[in-house]
Amino acid sequence: MNNKVVEVKNLVKNYGAKDFQTKALKGIELTIYQNDFIAIMGPSGSGKTTLLNILSTIDKPSLGAVILDNMDITRISNRELSKLRRDKIGFIFQDYNLLDTMTLQDNIALPLSLSGVSPKACIKRTQELSGMFGLTEHLKKYPYQLSGGQKQRGAACRALITNPEIIFADEPTGALDSKSGRELLECLKKINEEGRATILMVTHDPFCASYAKDVYILSDGMIKCRVSKGGERKEFYDRIMDVQTSMGGDFLCE
Numbered sequence: 001m002n003n004k005v006v007e008v009k010n011l012v013k014n015y016g017a018k019d020f021q022t023k024a025l026k027g028i029e030l031t032i033y034q035n036d037f038i039a040i041m042g043p044s045g046s047g048k049t050t051l052l053n054i055l056s057t058i059d060k061p062s063l064g065a066v067i068l069d070n071m072d073i074t075r076i077s078n079r080e081l082s083k084l085r086r087d088k089i090g091f092i093f094q095d096y097n098l099l100d101t102m103t104l105q106d107n108i109a110l111p112l113s114l115s116g117v118s119p120k121a122c123i124k125r126t127q128e129l130s131g132m133f134g135l136t137e138h139l140k141k142y143p144y145q146l147s148g149g150q151k152q153r154g155a156a157c158r159a160l161i162t163n164p165e166i167i168f169a170d171e172p173t174g175a176l177d178s179k180s181g182r183e184l185l186e187c188l189k190k191i192n193e194e195g196r197a198t199i200l201m202v203t204h205d206p207f208c209a210s211y212a213k214d215v216y217i218l219s220d221g222m223i224k225c226r227v228s229k230g231g232e233r234k235e236f237y238d239r240i241m242d243v244q245t246s247m248g249g250d251f252l253c254e
């Protein structure tokens, strides 16, 4: 059995004051093991973003715990949080979040250089990762000279460069055309299969989710079911679609 990376215990999130409360998460229990590739799906308003924001330390829960490295990361100091975000967690956002004034190479290497790694080692690691993501010839370019797909693959390299314990991805293909989305997902799948990344992504897209190994369906702030891969991706996609249909239609955001 693989090691536990993140343990989510009885996570509750209520927004607003007592009389006008929205119960966004109603007691989520979830364990993420090393080398998992998990997709969280669910209808609009089911709590996906809320869950991801709490797991990735952007927001705090009303109740419950998120254990990473024997620490409850919902209760640590800001200083410990910065270190945790820098060393242990990688993020891939829908809109890339690359810095416009830096080349792709410098963008990818940024988390490493901030950690004080030598320029030579930064370049070596950047070249290795960017090669895996088909970006070698684009490293000297600035973000405005790159396609959306190239930018997002660059953002994935930046998320991976410190070898974080876990990568959180928020609709990573949301702004990409289908070909670029597929290229990104193939890269993430490969790096996960090689045992180099544990990934949790939120998506409303069954095609995107079918690249994961397990899909958790959120509904009304609770995990309603888990669909695990087993066979081929296409067969997994069909099963995800079946579950989606059986739960009353598609999960597309409005």
Ligand SMILES: Nc1ncnc2c1ncn2[C@@H]1O[C@H](COP(=O)(O)OP(=O)(O)OP(=O)(O)O)[C@@H](O)[C@H]1O
Residues within 6 Å of the ligand: 015, 016, 022, 023, 024, 042, 043, 044, 045, 046, 047, 048, 049, 050, 051, 204, 253, 254
């Ligand atoms: N800052 C907030 N204040 C009050 N209510 C909020 C806030 N953020 C989210 N909510 C509510 O919490 C519930 C869960 O929202 P959340 O954004 O997590 O859903 P989601 O599954 O990510 O939806 P979508 O797929 O549309 O992005 C919704 O009912 C939403 O209206």
